[in-house]
Amino acid sequence: MRAREPDTTDKPHRLDNLTLARKEGWQRFVNTPARIPPEPLTRPELGALSDCAYEDYNRQRREWHANLGTIKTPQLAALHEDLWDIVDSNLQDGDKAKGAVAIDAFPGLGKTTSVLAFAREYHRREIAADGSQTREGHERWPVCRVGLTGNTGMLDFNRAMLSFFAHPGVSRGNAAQFAHRALDCVLACETRLLIVDDLHFLRWRNTSGVEISNHFKYIANEFPVTLLFVGVGLAARGLFSEGCTYEDAVIAQTGRRTTQLGMRPFAIDTDEGRREWRQLLLALEKRIVLADKHPGMLANELTDYLFVRSTGHIGSLMTLINRGCQRAIRTGAERLDGELLDRVKNDAASEKARQELAAAFDTRRLSTAVGKAG
Structure with a gap:
């Protein structure tokens, strides 16, 4: 039997490096269909390919193996069950602060991958139920994701939220103005899940860390969202502890409202x-x-x-x-x-x-x- 030439007409759409930092990229992440694996070929079938087809087939396999996708491990399934419990229970009226979640585990255990898989399912569910536009005609964005860096302050954090929504007022303003604009975006787009990735980059016990902790409290009180933190060693950094100093007490307020979840190795x-x-x-x-x-x-x-x-x-x-x-x-x-x-x-x-x-x-x-x- 003669080997068939691999079909290369429907090449997968690559996701850019800023996928998760912008709403357009997030939408592509959510809606891009699962990759279709290259057709398995035997050695005789490989040998029957032309040089051009062989190189293209190998390119398909390189991309496939570099993007094998998410595997539903017991750890991922357990984490998702807990996340659904918490997110779906945060439907309180606006006068009640919503509980936050912190995924705290060592690197290499699939924290971010699992959280993104959950967020994708949540986004799809909300859009399927309520549509891609709100009653007022705004785009509906059930999920917003913000990544932290080692020197993130309130202004940077709020600007990152505005950048996700592609708000035109991202270039000018102070931290408070950015926060009000971010709240407007969240309300207009009916955002319900706010992911804060790489929380361990934040230096909790300096001025910036206390400001951000206070800001998280403000978000929990005023924004109709569930805060989902992802990081490494959050407990060791004092996120869930209560100390004697003012800074400890401020940070502990975040911990009191946060449910800690983890992921275990095999x-x-x-x-x-x-x-x-x-x-x-x-x-x-x-x-x-x-x-x-x-x-x-x-x-x-x-x-x-x-x-x-x-x-x-x-x-x-x-x-x-x-x-x-x-x-x-x-x-x-x-x-x-x-x-x-x-x-x-x-x-x-x-x-x-x-x-x-x-x-x-x-x-x-x-x-x-x-x-x-x-």
Whole structure:
């Protein structure tokens, strides 16, 4: 049978780097359909392609493996259930402050990915129920996302909100004026979820941090939104604690109104944890497009190896799989195995923990196999 030339007429629409900072980009993120994987081809079918078709097919695979999408892990599903509970319960009348949420977990556990997946579902639900325009004829934007930097103050934060809505008054004004304009945007666009990403960049115990904490309280009181914070080490930075100083008390007000949620890494100390790890690898196997891929390539042959290389962090695992697939395509290996992946570099944290974890597997103290003692 002659191999078919890959169909390249419907190329996926790429999302720009500012996707989540502007409402137009956010809409593209929400409405862009899921990528369609390239057609799996055998080695003989690969060999039958013309040079041009072969290069284009590899380009499709490069882009596919770099964007494998969100996998609905037990951690993601549990987080989404909690978020739906909180967001849907925040339908109080305007005289009541709404509770906030803080996703506080180590890097590489999929916090932002999970939050964005939830926000996309929430946006779609609200638009499906109420339409893309409000009764007054304004655009409806159920979600607004703001990313913080290390020196974000009230003025910068409010300007970022205005930039999301493409407000014309973003270039002139003070913090208070920006805040009133942002409130007008939220009310006009019926925004109900405000995501504040990278909250750990904020220096809580300086003037800027206290100002922002007070500003969050103002938003909770005056804006009809649920605040959703995402960050690393928020508890250690004092977001949920109460101290003796004025600054501690101010920051603790934010903590009193905030529900803390986390995300755990994959663990293999129980059969349930080992089954979760196996299901993740099986889901990844289905998405890989390599000519010599076969059932069990990840979930059987590389299960221990991949846990060692990723330390159970899904972000590190996805990085390793993506880079491994890129090398397998480029070198013609067309499969993933330990020899190929040994030549692929991963993030520094995983590489640092690799040697100690590998020793535990070598001595049989750890195993990802279901039914083995942890």
